[in-house]
Ligand code: SF4
């Protein structure tokens with residue numbers, strides 16, 4: 054049998070009339086598609102459609118097309134299913150993939166419509182009036198006590214402790230050094246600082262070089278405990294216990310030894326070249342009271358910095374979130390089933406978990422019905438693709454959103470979903486020095502700042518149309534959302550009325 | 555999903571009706587009593603601001619002989635509703651007096667519901683049983699009547715005060731209830747211009763809980779946020795109107811959380827960050843904490859309100875003043891209104907007239923010892 058049992062997904066075509074043989078494509082492709090034998094040649098079977106060559110070819114000589122090869126149609130035997138079987142029949146094992154769920158599940162955000170003012174209620178012009186997006190993350194008391202002093206000035210008795218102020222309700226989600234390059238992390242850190250928001254280390258520790266950005270960093274403590282030491286825990290403004298991730302709920306992580314070079318090994322505190330295996334559960338958390346102990350251990354270790362708990366949104370997410378709030382967490386980070394990953398078995402990425410929209414709605418409602426909503430901030434992630442999603446997530450009840458995939462796309466990522474190979478041509482999901490060096494952190498940071506600033510403008514525009522000039526008046530304001538084309542049960546769960554009602 | 559409950563059934567067209575309005579109110583800070591005729595005169599000037607689909611008043615100090623009793627005003631759709639409701643009342647309160655609310659027959663006020671008032675105190679054993687304060691007990695009782703007793707609606711529940719409201723122009727409503735027969739130290743009034751025709755008496759202003767009465771001009775863009783925030787503290791927004799939310803917010807912030815009035819107003823119409831960031835450290839921290847904790851109580855969208863309560867009246871505008879509000883003073887009187895003309899009608903030569911700034915409350919309190 055031929056080696057290539059599977060047909061290529063894409064066909065790479067080099068126009069030899071245009072090609073000036075500069076070999077840039079050879080240098081740029083992380084997947085080794087190109088070669089040079091008298092002329093530029095391409096091995097289409099390796100192409101992942103990451104477009105790096107297309108962007109860098111000075112002559113626009115390269116075109117990439119989907120392989121038009123016809124498959125006999127079969128409504129239940131989708132071509133992807135057949136390919137998966139061929140792959141597994143050839144080399145046994147789970148099918149790995151990267152990035153988020155790519156299956157065409159119903160996207161609820163795309164079925165929610167935002168309200169606007171007309172006549173009875175004036176809209177507000179964001180160019181002329183202040184529009185406030187400032188957000189405070191962390192536990193808040195249910196009430197404040199205020200008294201007047203002898204001069205008649207109001208004085209606060211007790212205060213709101215340990216809240217983190219962010220200028221925009223958008224933070225960067227946890228992407229570890231190891232799964233992404235140090236340059237990618239640098240870009241995110243610089244952007245977080247310039248935007249007045251937060252980044253998250255992911256589970257790979259914090260490289261020495263990023264300590265100066267500590268005021269904008271959440272440090273993560275995950276099941277592998279990679280890179281966790283007391284200086285690390287105290288470096289950021291908050292600590293996050295990562296229980297799960299939207300792209301792979303319930304399973305651990307595996308960073309292959311090839312990605313563990315000298316720097317990653319130093320930061321993660323594991324030997325060079327060994328696989329970094331994150332266990333599926335934290336081996337010191339087998340129930341909620343164990344989580345409580347870890348939360349308080351981390352608080353003790355950090356002088357009571359806020360602790361976030363990150364969970365994948367699974368079926369029982371509302372009850373779990375309530376337990377987390379009562380266990381002492383200050384923030385709950387909900388990662389929906391569309392969340393991205395550096396590597397995950399496709400079966401888990403594509404079939405496990407529930408959408409973030411549903412999770413926000415049920416968690417917010419549960420916490421409110423128990424009267425403990427003020428105890429935690431809800432950060433929604435895993436499927437935030439646009440400023441419209443930001444508005445809808447906050448209107449459903451989130452305090453802020455986190456973006457991961459969107460941030461990578463801003464830095465060039467083409468969603469080729471090959472992050473797990475470590476060959477990312479954009480210098481993002483790779484540790485190969487010749488690839489990582491091509492991502493200039495300042496360039497990346499500027500693009501991230503542009504993106505978040507653009508989204509902020511758009512959020513403000515929509516707030517103005519809603520007649521609202523502060524983000525807190527959007528929070529949980531499901532009254533300003535209507536659904537279109539959702540079934541009654543989903544409407545009920547979301548707490549949103551259908552359009553027309 | 556909204557639980558529309560009986561209101562939707564009683565009057566199916568009631569669904570968060572946007573409306574424009576006219577407001578007026580005054581207080582005699584010495585506690586001197588004034589006839590309800592005066593507030594009717596003030597409201598008559600603003601006839602243009604209403605469309606005959608809702609008017610109402612609240613008078614303070616009007617029931618001196620029952621000053622220690624909760625004065626519960628209830629409208630009933632039917633005799634059956636009344637029986638069911640009175641049964642619930644008898645189980646929970648000791649009734650000192652119950653009577654029909656006096657009214658005039660009027661051509662201009664048609665189809666009135668059954669209108670009764672009950673002067674009562676919570677049953678001691680009930681208070682002991684639930685361990686709540688009397689006020690909280692009454693709030694719960696009002697909430698439970700309004701959500702679960704079909705065809706009954708409590709529209710006034712304070713002490714030594716009363717709300718009178720109906721479908722009609724304000725001046726006609728005032729005459730219908732014979733407000734000239736009552737004397738109070740403070741009065742507030744409202745005329746309404748709803749943009750459809752709910753025609754339900756409960757939908758008129760003022761909205762009331764305990765001694766808090768709110769008349770309101772505006773539409774709250776943050777309704778969903780405020781409603782869900784209040785629900786966390788046990789309030790049930792049954793009427794689906796913005797104004798109800800206002801009344802409950804004042805009750806929560808000032809009565810339950812004991813925030814000073816100015817601070818409660820700074821929660822509902824919060825100063826902008828740009829102004830706070832340049833303020834002194836202590837002030838900045840105070841307002842930062844207030845917004846972090848009470849973000850759900852920030853009221854967004856255009857509004858002007860006048861709030862009455864046992865010790866005074868408050869006028870407040872939204873944070874960018876999108877609805878009119880004027881204030882005036884003459885001796886011991888403080889006046890607040892949508893229009894200066896409505897003040898001058900009852901006080902031709904005020905000492906001072908001013909336009910309160912966005913988000914800055916105007917407060918008129920009874921003098922200490924009154
Ligand atoms: S980058 Fe373009 S011009 Fe250069 S060798 Fe490749 S195909 Fe030819």
Ligand code: SF4
Nearest residue numbers: 466467469470472477
């Ligand atoms: S990060 Fe790189 S490898 Fe991963 S999807 Fe994006 S372009 Fe592909």
